[in-house]
Structures are given as C-alpha cells and as structure tokens.
Amino acid sequence: xxxxSDIEIAQQCKMQPITEIAxxxxxxEKYIEQYGKYKAKIDPALLKETDREDGKLVLVTAITPxxxxxxxxxxxxGLADGLSKIGKDVTVALREPSLGPVFGVKGGxxxxxxxxxxxxxxxxxxxxxxxxxxxxxxxxLAAMLDNHIQQGNELGIDVRKITxxxxxxxxxxxxxxxxxxxxxxxxxxxxxxxFDITVASEIMAVFCLAxxxxxLKERLSRIIVGYTYDDKPxxxxxxxxxxxxxxxxxxxxxxxLVQTLEGTPAFVHGGxxxxxxxGCNSVMATKLAMKMGDYTITEAGFGADLGxxxxxxxxxxxxxxTPDAVVVVATVRAxxxxxxxxxxQLATEDFVALEKGIPNLLRHVSNIKNVYKLPCxxxxxxxxxxxxxxxxxxxxxxxxxxxxxxxxTVWAEGGAGGVELAKEVVRLCEEEQGDFTFSYDLDCSIxxxxxxxxxxxxxxxxxxxxxxxxxxxxxxxxxxxxxxxxCIAKTQYSFSDDPTKLGAxxxxxxTIKNVKISAGAGFLVVLTxxxxxxxxxxxxxxxxxxxxxxxxxxxxxx
Numbered sequence: 001x002x003x004x005s006d007i008e009i010a011q012q013c014k015m016q017p018i019t020e021i022a023x024x025x026x027x028x029e030k031y032i033e034q035y036g037k038y039k040a041k042i043d044p045a046l047l048k049e050t051d052r053e054d055g056k057l058v059l060v061t062a063i064t065p066x067x068x069x070x071x072x073x074x075x076x077x078g079l080a081d082g083l084s085k086i087g088k089d090v091t092v093a094l095r096e097p098s099l100g101p102v103f104g105v106k107g108g109x110x111x112x113x114x115x116x117x118x119x120x121x122x123x124x125x126x127x128x129x130x131x132x133x134x135x136x137x138x139x140x141l142a143a144m145l146d147n148h149i150q151q152g153n154e155l156g157i158d159v160r161k162i163t164x165x166x167x168x169x170x171x172x173x174x175x176x177x178x179x180x181x182x183x184x185x186x187x188x189x190x191x192x193x194x195f196d197i198t199v200a201s202e203i204m205a206v207f208c209l210a211x212x213x214x215x216l217k218e219r220l221s222r223i224i225v226g227y228t229y230d231d232k233p234x235x236x237x238x239x240x241x242x243x244x245x246x247x248x249x250x251x252x253x254x255x256x257l258v259q260t261l262e263g264t265p266a267f268v269h270g271g272x273x274x275x276x277x278x279g280c281n282s283v284m285a286t287k288l289a290m291k292m293g294d295y296t297i298t299e300a301g302f303g304a305d306l307g308x309x310x311x312x313x314x315x316x317x318x319x320x321x322t323p324d325a326v327v328v329v330a331t332v333r334a335x336x337x338x339x340x341x342x343x344x345q346l347a348t349e350d351f352v353a354l355e356k357g358i359p360n361l362l363r364h365v366s367n368i369k370n371v372y373k374l375p376c377x378x379x380x381x382x383x384x385x386x387x388x389x390x391x392x393x394x395x396x397x398x399x400x401x402x403x404x405x406x407x408x409t410v411w412a413e414g415g416a417g418g419v420e421l422a423k424e425v426v427r428l429c430e431e432e433q434g435d436f437t438f439s440y441d442l443d444c445s446i447x448x449x450x451x452x453x454x455x456x457x458x459x460x461x462x463x464x465x466x467x468x469x470x471x472x473x474x475x476x477x478x479x480x481x482x483x484x485x486x487c488i489a490k491t492q493y494s495f496s497d498d499p500t501k502l503g504a505x506x507x508x509x510x511t512i513k514n515v516k517i518s519a520g521a522g523f524l525v526v527l528t529x530x531x532x533x534x535x536x537x538x539x540x541x542x543x544x545x546x547x548x549x550x551x552x553x554x555x556x557x558x
Contacts, residue, residue: 006112006558010120022257025091025265025292026052035128038119041254042267044212044284047291048531055294056213056324056429057286060379061308061368064502065492067343068333071112071381071411075329075418076299078115078410079425080381082260082418083295088426090118090264091293095122095271095281095301096256098199100171100535102557103543110268112558113411115418117258117266121554130269131169133252134207135198137168137220137245144180144241145225149189155194155238156228157163159191163355163516164217165226165533169198173536199273200533205250205487205521208270208282209318216253217246223520233479235519255285262415265292274301274345276489276533278310278523283319295429302492304328304364309457312372313438314485314523322436325428326368327421329408332386332394338503347385353391358397359504363459363495365403371439371456376425376431378405442483446473446515449486450526452508458495465512472515481517481524490528497529 004012018040022032031043060076067368076092083090094117102124110116110123117123126132142164149157163478168175175195181188185224198204202223210216221237228234234244255269265454269285272278279301280286289296292351302309308326332354333346339357361378368376378398380391395405406424409417454460465473476482493499496508514527537543545556 007120010118010261011553013118015118015261016263018257018259021259021263021265024263024416025257026211027257027292038258039122039128040257040287041128041251042079042257044288045082045253047284047288050291052291053092053243054290055296057290058295058297058325058327058425058429059308059311059323060297060299060327060329061311061364062302062329063334063364064303064305064338065493066334068331068335068337068346070329070331070334072299072329073109074112075327075379075381075408075421076297077111077117077266078259078408078415078418079327079421080264080297081115081260082410082422083297084262084264085415086422086426088422089102089294091289091296092260092264092266093122093281093286093289093296093298094266094268095299096127096268098131098197098271098273099125099169100199103546104535104537114261114414115410117268118261119258121167121557122266123258124557127268128256130252130256131198131271133248134201134203135167135169137248138198138201138203140245140248141223141225141236141239141241142166144239144542146188148239154421155234156230157226157234158229160190160191162226163230165194165196167198167201171197171537173534175283176532176534194534196533197273197535199271199512200276202520203245204270204272205277205518206255207313208272208278208280209521210253211283211287211319213246213250216249217242219520219522220245224517232518244547247520254286255282255288268331270487274307274310275492276531278314278487278521279307279317280311283315285323287319289535304367304377305457305495306490306492308368308433309439309453309485313440313453314487316436317485318522319437322408322434323374324523325377325425325432326432327377327379327425328361328364328368329379330379330394331381331383332390333383335361335394339437340502349387349390349391351390354393358394360495360502361394362397362401365398365401367457368399369403371437373435373437375428375434377421377428378403379408379421380405381411382407382409406447442485446477446524447480449487450512453486453488458488458507458510459504460496460510461506462509463471463512464509469512469515476515476517476524479517481519482543486526487518487523487524488526488528489531491531499529
C-alpha cells in the first residue's frame with residue numbers, strides 16, 4: 001500500500017476560508033487581518049476586549065527524542081481534532097517552524113499524516129513574515145551598535161566585550177565565527193563577531209514572552225549588547241534602538257490564525273528552540289487561544305526535560321499560566337532505541353531493549369506528577385510493528401506511577417485516532433486537581449537553581465562549574481541578575497549533557513561552561529555541553545529534495 005507524503009495529504013485538504021475558522025474561534029471580523037484566503041493575523045486588542053473566560057490549558061510534551069521519532073506536534077494537533085470530535089470547543093497553540101530545520105534535518109514541522117496544520121507549505125516557509133521581522137530587529141540593533149562605535153563610541157563600549165550577534169534564519173555553520181569591520185576605517189571597526197540562527201536570538205525570546213507593545217518595548221530596552229571598558233552593561237535602550245526595533249515588530253506581534261486539516265482553529269506564533277532557548281510559542285497566542293476555546297492544546301519543544309521544564313518554570317511563571325493537564329508522548333520504537341536497539345531492528349519485538357529504555361519515559365512522567373504536581377497521561381503513538389505485549393508492558397509500568405496510557409493513531413486517522421486520548425484529557429481536567437509547583441524558587445542563588453533542575457528534572461548527581469562560568473555567575477549576581485529563572489541550554493538527546501547517554505542515566509554531573517543574561521527575556525542562559533546557537537546542515541540536507549513545479553506546487557517539503 002502506497003502512503004501519501006505529509007505534503008500530499010496537506011495539498012489534498014479542502015481548507016475553509018480563514019473567516020470561517022475565525023467564526024469558529026469566536027473572533028469578530030473587526031479583529032482579523034487576512035493574509036490571503038487561509039491565513040490571518042489577529043489584533044491583540046481582542047484579548048482586552050473579550051469577556052470570555054479562560055479555557056483549560058493542556059501541555060503536550062514527550063520523551064527524550066530519538067531518530068525513531070515521537071510525534072509531539074502530530075499528537076498535539078490530533079488531540080485537538082479529537083476533542084472537537086467529542087463536541088469540545090477547542091483551539092491549538094503552536095510554534096512557527098524555523099527555516100533552518102526545514103531545509104536541514106527535519107523537513108516540515110507542521111504535524112504529520114492526517115494531523116497537520118495548513119496551509120502546510122506557507123507555515124513551513126515564509127508564513128506571515130514574523131521571523132523576517134525578528135531577524136531585521138536583531139540586525140538593526142547590531143548595526144546601530146557598530147555604528148555607535150564607528151561614530152565616536154560615546155558610551156565607551158569595549159569591542160572585546162560585545163555580546164550581541166547578528167542572526168539569520170538558516171543553518172549556516174560558516175557564519176558562527178567571523179572577523180568583520182575590515183577594509184579600513186571607513187568600513188567599521190575590526191572585531192570578532194558571529195551569527196546565531198534567528199530562533200536563538202534574544203529578540204525571539206522577548207517576542208514570545210511579551211504581552212503587549214508596551215511590554216515588548218520595555219523588554220527590548222533591557223537587552224544587554226555588551227559592556228564598557230569599566231564593565232558596565234550597555235543596553236539597546238542606551239543605543240536608542242528600541243522604538244525602531246518595536247516598529248519592525250509591531251505587526252509580527254499579532255498572533256497568526258490558521259487551521260488543522262479538520263478545521264480546528266490553530267494559533268501558530270513565535271518559535272524559539274528548546275535546546276538553546278525556552279521553546280514555546282508566544283504568550284500572546286497562548287492567552288488568545290485560551291480565551292477563544294474551552295480547551296487549548298499547546299506543545300513545548302523536544303523532551304519534557306527541556307521544553308516542558310522551560311514552559312513550566314519560565315513561561316508559566318512569567319505569564320501567570322497554570323496548566324490543567326500534561327500529555328507525555330512516547331513510541332515503542334523510541335523507547336527501544338533508548339534501550340540500545342539499532343534503528344534497523346526496531347520492528348522486532350524486544351522486551352530487553354524496552355525494559356532498558358522505558359525508564360526514560362517513567363522519569364519524564366514522574367517529573368510532571370511529582371515535581372510539578374500536574375495531572376498526566378501517556379500517549380503512545382502506535383506503529384503497525386508494535387505488538388500488544390509491548391503496549392501492555394508500557395501500560396503496566398505507567399500504571400504503577402498512577403498514570404494512564406492511551407494509544408494514539410492520529411497520524412493515520414486524524415481526530416478519530418485521538419478520541420480516546422481526548423476523553424482521558426477531559427477526565428484529567430475535570431476530575432484530577434493539580435497543585436502546580438515550580439522546580440525551584442526565584443529567591444535561590446543562580447547555582448542553586450541550576451542544581452535544582454539538574455537533580456530534580458535530569459536525575460543528575462550535581463553540577464561542575466568551569467572557572468569562566470564561576471566568574472560570570474559572580475558578576476551577574478553582583479549586577480542583580482540572580483533572581484530570575486534559568487534557561488539551560490543542553491543536548492536534546494539525553495537527560496545529561498552527553499548525547500550518547502540514552503535512557504535514564506544516573507550519577508552524572510552536568511558541566512556548566514557559560515552563563516549569560518538575557519535581560520530583555522528576563523532569564524539567564526546556562527550553556528552546557530557542546531551547544532551550537534547556529535546549527536549546520538547535514539550531509540544530505542532536506543533542501544536537496546524540495547522543488548516547485550510550473551504551477552507553483554511545492555514538493556519534497558516533508
């Protein structure tokens with residue numbers, strides 16, 4: 001039997017006009033700014049002017065990712081369509097895909113199979129131009145910084161202490177480390193520089209955490225771009241760049257409305273990486289989705305140790321959100337990979353590998369239930385090669401933690417394959433009361449916060465702070481930046497900072513290499529392991545398979 005590709009399934013969908021989707025989401029046409037027939041931006045004024053109560057908030061997260069795939073976005077969309085099928089008023093809140101992974105390893109990132117958001121090609125490519133605006137604002141600040149130095153350097157900025165980088169929304173390793181300003185005094189001041197990918201820019205984090213234009217401007221003004229010769233921080237506000245940056249971002253700040261294949265309203269807005277940033281869609285889109293639906297299904301990037309931890313400890317704390325339930329997505333295949341099985345052998349029943357790999361799922365589930373104290377369900381994305389005995393094994397292990405397991409077949413069946421999961425989510429929201437707690441208090445020291453995440457969430461024994469990072473922590477504490485959340489950047493492939501340690505490793509320490517302040521975002525970025533803020537393309541990038549025909553039909557996107 002020949003299966004359709006994701007893009008072929010999406011292109012066969014008969015989309016509803018976005019005005020109809022807006023009606024379904026209780027949005028009056030005066031708040032809609034259409035981008036063609038099937039996309040729209042929504043005026044954030046709706047948040048202030050609606051009298052609707054907030055709906056339930058459900059977070060979808062996952063086990064530690066493997067090449068076998070987990071299907072977190074697919075489950076998010078299929079669950080929403082499943083809730084719609086059982087008569088619930090539901091919305092989706094998702095991140096926008098970055099062009100880097102789209103053309104790199106992953107291909108498209110708008111769900112999969114019969115659980116997708118559409119128009120899939122638009123969402124994966126330029127969409128409504130939000131990422132361009134974010135990149136332009138980032139690079140305007142970089143240009144104004146270098147121009148200030150060129151025009152006399154009134155602020156006394158030390159070019160050796162500049163922390164602000166340029167950015168581009170593409171995987172381009174060639175741009176990681178540069179020397180620029182060459183060619184004589186009229187062409188700038190020579191200095192070491194570099195590029196981040198746009199989704200790693202602090203502007204992206206600021207954009208996703210801001211709750212209004214006013215808040216956006218206040219956050220932008222606090223961004224630290226470097227330090228003076230006497231080690232005083234220099235901000236975007238000092239450079240008088242804030243107004244122009246906000247002007248570039250004002251339209252991008254409006255949440256985007258699209259639809260699932262089954263016509264469920266979906267807000268797709270913002271998209272920081274979860275291994276190097278906080279990995280959640282915008283606060284404004286989440287809050288708007290909660291106002292416009294009785295249930296809002298959202299996701300956070302990578303495994304629960306990254307995306308869910310940052311969603312709960314950073315986004316929920318800053319935005320005053322309390323999730324009503326959490327879905328942890330797993331596959332039998334991925335758990336067997338965590339147990340050491342080769343990718344080519346995953347179709348074979350193997351309880352030895354499953355026994356070794358399942359602690360990964362159980363640690364994530366335990367963290368949600370016992371650290372964050374939230375109701376939880378495990379969603380197993382079923383593959384045709386999974387045996388009933390393997391599924392029963394997972395069900396029994398999760399039941400021992402007091403958590404139910406539900407099979408999900410949304411990739412193949414859309415919303416119909418998410419009905420049972422939807423029923424369990426409704427039960428959790430209506431019958432099980434959480435007691436939401438953060439994994440650390442803001443009053444703790446920087447070191448104590450990092451240790452709390454490493455020990456409580458990762459399962460590590462402690463941290464090792466390199467001398468350079470110790471000095472940075474001391475400086476940041478002296479500057480008064482010790483009472484903010486920590487955003488730990490580490491590999492997505494392991495609970496530890498070593499991507500080769502699969503499953504649920506124990507007795508490991510996490511090495512802290514670098515600690516820096518994202519003052520606009522309002523958190524500290526803690527770098528561990530070999531984390532790149534500018535990824536590279538693989539040997540066979542997805543871009544090689546993408547094409548467009550004479551009629552403008554795109555192929556090979558995923």
